[in-house]
Amino acid sequence: MSTLKCECGHVNPVGTELCERCGKPFDEKDQGILYMRYEGAALRSRKKxxxxxxxxxxxxxxVKVGVGLLVITLIVSMFGTIYPQQMYIPATADPYQYYPDQYGFAGFLYVSLGFHQMYSSWWYITLLLLSGISIVVSSIDRGIPLYRSLKNQQVRRHPRFMQRQRISGRVVVDDPEQTLANVADVLKSMRYKVMTGEKAVMGEKNRFSRWGAYVVHLGxxxxxxxxxxxxxPxxxxxxxxxxxxxxxxxxxxxxxxxxIKSEGFEVEFYEQNDEEGPLIPEEFRTEAVLYENMAxxxxxxxxxxxxxxxxxxxDPLRHEGLSFYQSDYKMNEFSQFTFALTHQESGEEVGLVEIDLFDPASEYDLGNGFKVELVEYYPDFELDAKKEPQTKxxxxxxxxxxxxVITPDNPAGETSMVLIQQTIVAPGAENEYALKIKNIAFNNVTGLMVRTERSLPIIYFGLALIMLGLVISFYWQHKRIWVQEQDGAIMLAAYTHKNWFSFKQEVERLIDLTGLPLDKRTLDKEVPMDE
Amino acid sequence: MRNRWIRIIVLGVIFLAVASAFIAAYTADDSPFDVGDLAPDFTLLNLDGEPVSLKDFRGQGVMLNFWATNCPPCREEMPAIERQYQQYKDKGIQILAINIAESRLVASRFKDRYDLTFPILLDEDRSVTQRYGIIPIPTSFFIDKDGYVVAKVQSMMTDEMIKAHLEAIVP
Structure with missing residues (x-):
């Protein structure tokens, strides 16, 4: 493995542009301002x-690929919100029929392209994964070399590194050593972290700001x-x-x-002012109890x-990532029928038969030799294709x-059929006794959506990291000022990664406070400073 | 050299993670267990109100049939199941028909109407139905003498199909 040994003795990885330790530019021909974003470190991706x-x-x-992938992901994500996703259309509907019916040709396109279940489609997930890989790889590619360079940097820099900074200057002073000591003091008073080396001073501030972008990536x-x-799953x-x-x-x-138990579902309606208008529900609520099953x-x-x-x-019930949302309801479902066993001719009631529609008994003894047997029960009656009674x-x-119906006079019993909601004359019409509906009890049924979203804390954590990273890179900036003696003169150079205007003012303040006879107007090579 | 290996490892790890995420996501069906797994034990009441557990039949081949009276194909396959039960009940085979959330009366009247002789168990609150991840009915499981699921059939079965599956779990 070939390496790049600098004249300062430091061994750099191949591809390094500026020596990690002294900053010497390896490309000797170029004389322009140095590209400092990654401190001239060797990026893998810059290799041929x-x-x-x-x-x-x-x-x-x-970066182009990464940004491209993210932009495509975002745009595609928007398509998934044009029409409802499959999980929000009626569960029984065939999506290939439902979307064209509802939204016409656009709906046909939507469902044909698979947008109705986009967020779990293989290509959408592939897109997310590719974006993720791009973020990881580019962070490793740039972050690690940048970290190495900043860690290995030494105070005294190669003169060509100083010269080729955007802000740099050179001036001859009487007592360089005294000047450097002075600079160190002033930098300290400007709350820079000051390091001194061999006839050199470096002030550095807020290096962590360089990591903001990587915190965003992590997020x-x-x-x-x-x-x-x-x-x-x-x-x-x-x-x-x-x-x-x-x-x-x-x-x-x-x-x-x-x-989970429902102790009752209720709908509350707004009080009505005029008697004509429809009832407007004010609140739907379920008194719920959650149990853990120890069996x-x-x-x-x-x-x-x-x-x-x-x-x-x-206002769902929540427990350890499970949430129960009020979502639907059904009012007045039959729960109990009460029949009166009635003598047809006299109209006399023999007794009551209470039938729990969810757990009917097979016979009901009314005493005195009267007995009602439930021979067949169809909760949701229909005649099937063969005209046989069935439950739907x-x-x-x-x-x-x-x-x-078994009576003291008729121990063999007489048979009768009772249908609700349909008045079929039952075969028992000519019977002596009939079962007449006396009372109907109703139940309410609540429909709850059960959801778990265990990834939500992870998503919030990711968002928090992104925010933190943005704050770090927006509100702080990494600043470095180098001052060193070079061949009897004083060289000054300064670098920041953004917000040059305020930084230049800081450099000017340093010059003013130390009284260095530098020409402020020629300091910045890109934008000459105003008077 | 070292760096190159690091890069290969990083890329490799990423691709492996991606591949495994895909495999996990797209091979996972809704079923809580697979053919080849141990069938989850359960205890349900039969029509006489007595508790019956799956593990009571360890040593026998067991066919579990999830059904309801309101499901036409369930009704249709019942006579075939009964015929095969008569053929196999003395060969170490037990058939348990699990009724999904219907009342005792409805299930027992159905049993009488169809002259069924194998035990019918009531899954009153659907807990076993949920545990077994039943979506369409009828669904039948064929469990060998050691309690492992040998086959899962999510459709109506004919005499021949039932026979073939039962043959495979005769102890």
Missing amino acids: NKTFVDYIWNFFAS LIVLLLGALLRIL GFSMDQYVWIRDGETVPVPGTENKYY TQSGQRELREIKRHTIRVN SPIPNNPAFIFR
Whole structure:
């Protein structure tokens, strides 16, 4: 491995432009102002392409590529917000039909290009990953050599380094040693960190400001990681749970670790001023209780209450990254039917049959030899293709019952069918006894969205790092002033990475306070100073 | 030389991380366990109200069938399951039909109507259904005598299909 040995004795990596220690420019022909952003350190990516690895490295280390990737990612991210993502359209809708129906040809394009599930598509994630790689590689490529250079720098600099700074000057004084001591004192009074070397003084301030950009990079990486973690199982979850009043159900996606109970869902309406207008809901709320299941086996419960909360819109129940949001509701679902067993002719009631629609009994004994057997129960009655009675769903939207009524006079029983919401004349119309609906009890059902977003703290941390990095690089600046004796004269040079105007004023103040007879007007090679 | 190796390692680590993120994200399905894994144990009540645990049948091949009366293909495959149960019940095979969140009455009337003789278990709060990550029904699992899942079928099955799968888990 070839290295570059400077005349000061320091061994630099190949590709170094300015000696890490004394700053001597290795390119002797050029006489212009030195490019100091990376302190003339050897950047891998500045090497000519040699191997395949170098080629890939240089591609990702390129600022153009990095900025390009980020810009493309941002623009593409915007496309995903034009129409709702697939998770926000009705779950039963076919996206290839839904989008064109809703949004016409644009919707067709949208769904054809896969924008309806963009944020988890392979190409979007590839884009995020490429941006991430570019940030990591370019940070390593520049950050490490820059750090090395700043760490290895010595106080006394090579005269050509001094000469080729943007701010530099040379003047002959009577007593160089006294002048240097004076400069050191003044720099100290200007709150510079002063280092002295062999007939040389360097004042340095706020070196950490150079790392601001890298803190921003780190923040971006953390942010990308947070976004990518969402696609791993367990980090992000969107589930839905329906709970009837009084019911306790396992929380989906938690492997039965948590159970949630609704102690009642309610809608409150605004008081109405005029009687015509529709009722306007004021508040939806669920009295919820969260339990932890201590039983280790599925199907078994050993619940321990951990939290109680009234869930309202925008006021979810939260526990260890799980959040339950009020999202939907269903009012007045049938929960219980009360029938009166009635003698058809006399209208006399024999007794009441209370049927829990979610857990009906198979027979109801009314005493005195009267018994009602529930022969068949269809919570959501329909006739299937073969004209056989079936249930469409387990929810009692349209309950149908077949009863056998056993009376003291008729121990074999008579059969009758009762359908709600449909007045089919049941085969039991000519029966002696009929079951007449006496009372119906209703339940409310609450729909809760269950979400986990474990990557959120990571995302916030990333944003905080970005902010910190921006503050570091905006509000502070790295400043260095070198003053040294060279061949009986005093040389001065100064460098900062931004905000030259205020820095020049500081250099002028140094000159004024030390009384160095330097011509301030010729100090800055780029912009001659005004009087 | 050293630097070059560092760069190769850095790039290598990044690409490995990317590849593993992709593989993790796109091979992960919603199922909480895979074929080849140990079937999660559970305890549910049968129609007589007695607790039945999966692990009680260790040593036997077990077919788990998740169903509900409101699912037409579930209804349709039940007679086939019953026929195969008759063929295999003396060969060390047990069939457990797990009813998803219906009432005891609805499940037991269904059992009577279809003359089913294998045990029906009630997953009242869907906890086992969730634990097994059931999405479409019917879904059936075939579990060998050591409790490992040998096959998972997410569709209606014919006599031949059931027979072939049961043959594979006969102890």
